[in-house]
Amino acid sequence: MLSLEGITDSIHNWLNHALNPTLAMLSEFVMVGLCVITLFAMLGLVLIMMERKVSAYMQVRIGPNRVGPGGMFQTLADTLKLVVKEGLTPDGADHFLFNLAPFVVLSASMLALAPVAFAKGFQVWDLPIGILYVSAISSVSVIGILMAGWASNNKYSLLGAMRSGAQIVSYELSAGLSVLTIVILTGSLRISDIIQAQQDGWWIFKGHIPAIIAFVIFLIAVTAETNRAPFDMAEAESELTAGFHTEYSGMKFALFFLAEYVNIFIVCAIGAALFFGGWMPFHIGHWESFNHIMDFIPSSIWFTGKTFALIFVIMWFRWTFPRLRIDQLLNLEWKYLLPISMANLLLTTFVAIKGWYF
Amino acid sequence: MGSASLLVLIVSAVVFAAGGILVGKLFIKGTKNPQKGQAYECGILAKGIGWNQFNVGYYLFALIFLIFDVELIFLYPWAVVAKKSGWMAFGEILVFLFILFMGFLYAHRKGALKWI
Numbered sequence: 387m388l389s390l391e392g393i394t395d396s397i398h399n400w401l402n403h404a405l406n407p408t409l410a411m412l413s414e415f416v417m418v419g420l421c422v423i424t425l426f427a428m429l430g431l432v433l434i435m436m437e438r439k440v441s442a443y444m445q446v447r448i449g450p451n452r453v454g455p456g457g458m459f460q461t462l463a464d465t466l467k468l469v470v471k472e473g474l475t476p477d478g479a480d481h482f483l484f485n486l487a488p489f490v491v492l493s494a495s496m497l498a499l500a501p502v503a504f505a506k507g508f509q510v511w512d513l514p515i516g517i518l519y520v521s522a523i524s525s526v527s528v529i530g531i532l533m534a535g536w537a538s539n540n541k542y543s544l545l546g547a548m549r550s551g552a553q554i555v556s557y558e559l560s561a562g563l564s565v566l567t568i569v570i571l572t573g574s575l576r577i578s579d580i581i582q583a584q585q586d587g588w589w590i591f592k593g594h595i596p597a598i599i600a601f602v603i604f605l606i607a608v609t610a611e612t613n614r615a616p617f618d619m620a621e622a623e624s625e626l627t628a629g630f631h632t633e634y635s636g637m638k639f640a641l642f643f644l645a646e647y648v649n650i651f652i653v654c655a656i657g658a659a660l661f662f663g664g665w666m667p668f669h670i671g672h673w674e675s676f677n678h679i680m681d682f683i684p685s686s687i688w689f690t691g692k693t694f695a696l697i698f699v700i701m702w703f704r705w706t707f708p709r710l711r712i713d714q715l716l717n718l719e720w721k722y723l724l725p726i727s728m729a730n731l732l733l734t735t736f737v738a739i740k741g742w743y744f
Numbered sequence: 745m746g747s748a749s750l751l752v753l754i755v756s757a758v759v760f761a762a763g764g765i766l767v768g769k770l771f772i773k774g775t776k777n778p779q780k781g782q783a784y785e786c787g788i789l790a791k792g793i794g795w796n797q798f799n800v801g802y803y804l805f806a807l808i809f810l811i812f813d814v815e816l817i818f819l820y821p822w823a824v825v826a827k828k829s830g831w832m833a834f835g836e837i838l839v840f841l842f843i844l845f846m847g848f849l850y851a852h853r854k855g856a857l858k859w860i
Contacts, residue, residue, distance in 0.1 A: 418749065419756035426760060469764065470771040477781035478794060489761050496757035500749055511749040518820050539794035540783045548802045555809045562816045569823040632784055637768040641761050713859030716805060720857045728841055735834050738827045
């Protein structure tokens with residue numbers, strides 16, 4: 387059967403057969419780099435298109451429909467426009483930090499791609515502490531955002547960066563705690579182990595109440611962590627024009643935008659892996675024939691479907707809830723989500739030790 | 745792929761970002777205009793310096809976060825072995841979370857979680 391794992395394996399074998407080991411390794415590195423860059427560009431195009439179309443249909447509009455069939459090439463045209471725009475650096479800005487910030491933000495979201503399992507056996511690096519790694523790397527982007535806001539020498543940027551910093555840092559806690567519930571149930575931090583543990587059903591079904599609570603908290607927390615509405619305090623247009631990237635223009639602005647969308651993809655991919663089994667097809671216990679039928683759908687399609695379904699939910703949030711104020715935002719995290727997720731952690735431990743999950 | 749993949753990813757991120765910016769530079773014929781370099785304040789001339797004072801509340805939340813984040817790191821190795829260790833692990837986490845929650849209550853009573 388044609389699978390992504392098979393393709394990578396055959397490429398690996400062929401390279402090692404045709405070239406000497408060092409050269410084969412180097413060419414593999416180049417190929418991985420190219421794949422990741424292509425994925426980045428594609429994700430940017432697809433997600434921005436999806437965002438615009440989803441918002442349009444939710445507001446009973448059609449959305450972009452002029453460039454290409456059904457407006458499919460609108461984002462491509464926008465990207466072209468952004469590439470040829472002049473990237474200005476304000477006179478009063480800290481030039482070095484100002485120009486460094488997009489690189490930091492983009493590198494952070496690129497690095498967080500490493501443990502994401504795109505299909506069965508198709509991962510950049512299946513490291514044994516995958517989940518911990520993702521939560522560590524995703525907090526690096528805060529540094530880039532603070533850097534951008536501070537270096538701009540603009541009041542809006544500074545305020546936006548501070549808000550964003552407080553918000554990302556706070557919601558990281560409950561995101562981490564909700565991730566821990568799945569780690570307790572699985573007993574491993576490795577992404578492939580977590581997915582493998584869901585062979586007889588996804589955690590959201592097997593882990594019943596604690597897993598569902600954890601999933602809801604996770605969804606709220608990652609929406610806040612990726613600075614999405616209703617938590618988009620950092621770039622609240624009506625208050626701060628564009629928040630921390632007010633002063634950015636041209637390609638540097640595009641890089642911030644891209645990193646933001648890729649971050650949404652990554653958190654949704656991680657959420658899918660934790661609660662919905664990542665690339666694991668929909669299996670029910672020991673219904674062998676049912677499971678076998680489900681296996682006919684390739685794992686990459688399962689992964690893409692679940693991830694994009696979660697992305698759709700996050701986009702849906704944007705048009706459902708009004709924006710929060712900064713004090714309401716911090717209240718929600720510190721007075722509700724954090725105590726609830728701590729109690730949920732205890733509940734999960736209890737359930738896991740008692741063996742009350744399927 | 746091993747840890748080399750991190751290097752590959754960082755390099756590809758830098759290549760992607762630098763490539764985009766450099767391609768842009770090729771097409772741009774920048775014109776000089778003193779107004780271009782000004783800070784953007786919705787069209788009005790920028791008043792004062794951009795590096796303003798900001799609310800001290802941000803610092804407070806950063807400090808509380810620091811405590812809880814360290815706690816979270818301690819929980820990760822515990823979570824991996826929690827199921828295997830059984831009730832021992834449950835008792836430990838109960839004590840740990842209790843102490844932590846006391847700290848949280850202390851911060852709450854002191855008004856650290858209140859936005860000024």
